[in-house]
Amino acid sequence: MGDQVIKRAGRLQGCPTIPGDKSISHRAAIMSLLCRETIEARNFAPGDDCARSLGAVEMVGGRVERDGTVIRLTPPAAGVKAAAEPIDCGNSGTTMRLLAGLLCGSGVPARLVGDQSLSNRPMYRIIEPLRRMNAAIETTESGTAPIEIGTAPLIPIDYTLPVASSQVKSCLLLAGLSSRNAVILKEKVLTRDHTERMVNHFGGRVEIEDVAAQVMPDPDDPRKKKRFIPTEEYKRKITLSTSGPLQGGVIDIPGDISTAAYFISAALIVPGSHIILKNVGLNPTRAAFLNLLRQMGANIAIKNRTMLSGEPAGDIEVAHSRLKPRRIGGNVIANLIDEIPMLAVLAAFLEGTSVIRDAGELRHKESDRLAAITGNLRAMGVKVGEFPDGLAIEGTGEVNAAAVDSYGDHRIAMAFAVAGLGAHGQTIIKNSQAVSVSCPEFFAMLNGLRVV
Secondary structure (H helix, E strand, O other): OOOOOEEEEOOOOEEEOOOOOOOHHHHHHHHHHHEOOOOEEEEEOHHHHHHHHHHHHOOOOEEEEEEEOOEEEEEOOOOOOOOOOEEEEEOOHHHHHHHHHHOOOOOOOEEOOOOOOOOOOOOOHHHHHHHHHHOOOEOOOOOOOEEEOOOOOOOEEEEEOOOOOOOHHEEEEEHHHHHHHOEEEEOOOOOOOHHHHHHHOOOEEEEEEOOOEEEEEOOEEEEEEEEOOOOOOOOEEEEOOOOOOOOOEEEEEEEEEHHHHHHHHHHOOOOOEEEEEEEEEEEEOHHHHHHHHHHOOEEEEEEEEEEEEOEEEEEEEEEOOOOOOOOOOOHHHHHHHOOHHHHHHHHHHOOOEEEEOOHHHHHOOOOOHHHHHHHHHHHOOEEEEEEEEEEEEEOOOOOOOEEEEEOOOOHHHHHHHHHHHHHHHHEEEEHHHHHHHHOOHHHHHOOOOEHH
16 A cells, blocks of 8 residues: 555545444454354454454364454364464454463463564563463563463462553453453453453353442541542452353444544544444443543534444544643543544644643554654644653644654554644655554545545
């Protein structure tokens, strides 16, 4: 695909079909290895990342039948088997981390490898708790891929997650499922809960216990009340009970809210725009982006709410809006992590300074996203301050077109393509093929919204 040219848009209108949720698709593919029956996954996500999970399933004995966006996943009759060669996870950290848990629990030796980007991302965060479960698992001295998995029987675990990571959580739940061991996990910061929902959808048993805030008299002024979290060092307790195999069956996958974020933002940026996105996932652990946009003044309406295979979904209607800058940080960042590149671009089109903090995790994604955002926005004439864990963006409402680089990162490519729709001039996205990781048809979908 090479370079992609993005011209300033006059108005956007339409009803694009958002591809299936990437996180849910990964989990359906990998979890199929633990089911009694075939899983029929409808609206399975396109893109290279989820294709890696499908390829991995086939390498360890599962059968994958593809019919467009409908994928039939049949578990291996004799259980998960050792792959004949290293399993290449490509650029997909989700594939590597979730599969590592399942293979450790299955007692199947394996070597997991990835591309250059994935080989620089942190894996020790799954290695340490898996070793607590008695897993035979090794990685490099720097705690990165490749990962070597041996055979060792696992034991139950009661573990407080030190980092906010749904992938670590899912890795341990899959380790427990595949080894028939109880798993108790405690989250200090709530993260996306697709694995928990899917286990229950397929007949397993995951119990969720939230630690509620309590209202107590203020000791300094008894007339006032204070809310506080009890002394436990976590906000949510997740308990996986030991059980037999999952059942399998049909799963309808909603549209990916993280992909929808680019189209929502495009409509907000380009004057006169109005679009509707149907059947998009509205999981509460993924709703932080929509909630934040509304706080900033976005004209967004949710219609036709429904449940799709245990996941809330609905239609999102959005129109051009004048937004106000915000300062964001703290616990909300964990549930905004995929959308921060797009939020940073949005900030450039506002009048005033926006600040993003506590987002150091972005330095360990497909690219160093904080550095990539900074470099590209500066190329477009935007003043940006870069911190170790965030950014300060001085928006003026005016952005100039420029040649920018995706740095091989799909979210950077898509965010700056949206920037190009509102920028003065002609923007060039270098290495635009990065979008194939999650949304191969992204540029065609974006151009399809232009009103001629």
